[in-house]
Amino acid sequence: MTSSPTIHCSFLNRAALITDGDTIGADGSVARPWRVCTVQQVEDFKTVLRILPLWITAIFLSIALGVQINFSILQALVMDRGIGRFTIPAGSMVVGCFIAVVVSVGLFDRILLPLWRRVTGHDPTPLQRIGAGHVITIVSMAASAVIERRRLATVHVHGEEGDPAWVSPLSAMWLLLPFALSGAGEALHFPGQVTLYYQEFPPSLKNTATGMVAMIVALGFYLSTALIGIVRRATAWLPDNMNASRLENLYWLLAVLLAVNFRYYMLCARLYKYQNVGK
Template sequence: MEAHGSQEKPRHHSPLSFDHESLKEPRDPKNSKGGWITFPFLAVAIVCLGLASGGALSNMVVYLVTEYNVPSVDAAQISTIISGSISVAPVLGAIVADAFFGSYPVVAIAMAMSVLSMVMFTLTASLRGLRPAACQLGAAGPPCEQASGGQMAALYAGVFLLCLSSAGARFNQATMGANQFDATADRDVFFNWYFIFLYASSVLGATVIVYVQDTVSWTLGFGISCAASVVGLAALLLGARYYRQPAAQGSPFTGLARVVVAAVRKRKVKVVASQELKFYNGLSPSDADSKTHDGVLAPTPSGSFSFLNRAALITDGDVDAADCSVVRPWRICTVEQVEDLKTVLRILPLWSAAIVLSISIGVQINFTVLQALVMDRAVGRFNVPAGSMIVASLLSVVIFLGLLDRILLPIWKRLTGHTPTPLQQVGVGHFLTVLSMAASAIVERQRIATVRARGEEGNPTWVSPLSAMWLVLPFAVSGAGEAFHFPAQVTLYYQEFPPPLKNTATGMMAMIVALGFYLSTTLINIVQRATTWLPDNMNASRLENLYWLLTAMVAVNFGYFLTCAKLYRYQNIGK
């Protein structure tokens, strides 16, 4: 996760510690705000937000099935769409913060939205009129009452507020924290702590709160999430007088959009090798002309998205001849903006290869919960909540993130003589994801074998004697793969992108996750229409076939990634 920091991270700074004495050190009165004094307030806000959202989302499939009488596959689909929305929302929140308001106001409003969201979830759990009458899906008797439009509207209002909270806080909390520090080493330490708190709070939400929801009451579980949101908001506001609040700098996405629009509007302009061409570099036209062909201020030549070069070509009326100010901003861009967009386009094939990973993981998460519901979840006297199964993946990510820098990567270097590149690490993540999908298929084969051996295919509530702890294995392998490919992709995008687009790196990862969740619902819809693999009765399903299909998809995608990686040429990272 250190991709957010410098490429030359000082190794003598432990990622799991910070200088407590710096809380007491006098600061320059000219720069009296910021520093580690802000850390406790931000840490509480990060943990409480993660705890609240983790507790609400981890058990969403179970909540829909048991309290809203939603068929299991439909519940998995709804949960996947919600997860996709919450994943893509932070991209929009980051753009709004960068372009208009800055991080702190957006984070504060988002934390308030989290409180309102948890209030809505608590109300849906506590007020009988906001849920349909309780019944047992698949049991003999009249069909279960479906939730009314008003009841689903109340639930979706809570989901919508949770999306707003995620949009404003998830990325902007990290940006806001980094803004408090001048030293790169301090920012690196903060980012490491940020991701540790993020995953740790998600684990707590998916265990403690889910356990309360399943064994005590949904009202108390959501109430705890609500209380956590209130504490997080209070902590954030209490630290307000210490925060640095840099002004909004404008979104880099606007500049990228201008390049596309300008290039399209000048599509009929012929760009040929000529000393008369003048490309805009923010200098006077005469200066730009004198430097256009020195290899520094001219766009890259033909063959490298050369169509976009038109966007920087000066034509009549584009700039003011006197001071070179832009007259028509959506018809002229700088060479730097054109080259920035080209950099993004060159990396898109590698980026697209990660989408299939997200699709497979999205399907695996939700269907593993459905598997756990019809498996033996007892560990001694403790019955593991089905919604807590994802903890295996989260813990695996945390463990392997800790092992990577300290053990695995040094061993790799000792065996091969070089530190693995980001693309090599991503490749390992792809391979482990293939193994994870195959492991899910094998576990499901064993589960369904016990169903058939007892002749219980027609009983949707029959619980297999096979331990649900076997589901931990695929999740653990998937988490290990994520520990390899997720931070390595952030590192790749962060270090390869030009300076104005550093924040876009994290946004690209969010888009991968969101697209994966959305496309996974499309995949499930296609499978349901084309096959009989996924009836509402999990004991009559052919889920094993779906997992083998995902295994094949991820394996083919791995080949696509290897091809893209072989063709890619690093710009800023040593090969």
């Protein structure tokens, strides 16, 4: 009878240590399967870690795209959007980027890729496609900076820096050029990323692989607003008056950041070893 309190207290202490996910064996032993990883699970985790640096570089591309889309609409509002008697809505300028993606995908798939195979004897690797998309996106940011500089030049010539409603005679159709370049870059690096993740991830992570690009777009557009907020607090480039802004500096900043990011991408791509591509 004297041992009952001891047994009771021992049972309570043991029960307190049992958590969700633990199982009790017939002999009273506690098994914790959640603390034991299989070899395959460890290898799957290593695959994710190997590809994570490449995935991070793609977020910067999405940040630049988000900034370009947002400010191109504001640029179009203070540019000549007339084509004959028809005035193009400023928001519809973004459609040019989507059209460029569709046209570029068809162009690459039907013309450039067969030509690449004929010259080299093999398909471009996913990392090569992504790298080409990086370069074209950098050129797109530079093109946006040049066009914005031309628009501001017309503002300075007419002395309308203080009028936020003044519309530049420069045609808004010029904004389609950087959108076309951005679309071509997306047609290269987004499909390249989908191919890379889907082929390199193990079967247990195939569903995760298809969602990696969606996470890139979501994070990029979210962080683009954070970048704009930082620039507005740290500089005087982005006042409420677009005709008194220095938006070209932001585009040049993005071009420089993307160039540095591309160098980092090249380092990661050089060190990366394919696991399944080519098998």
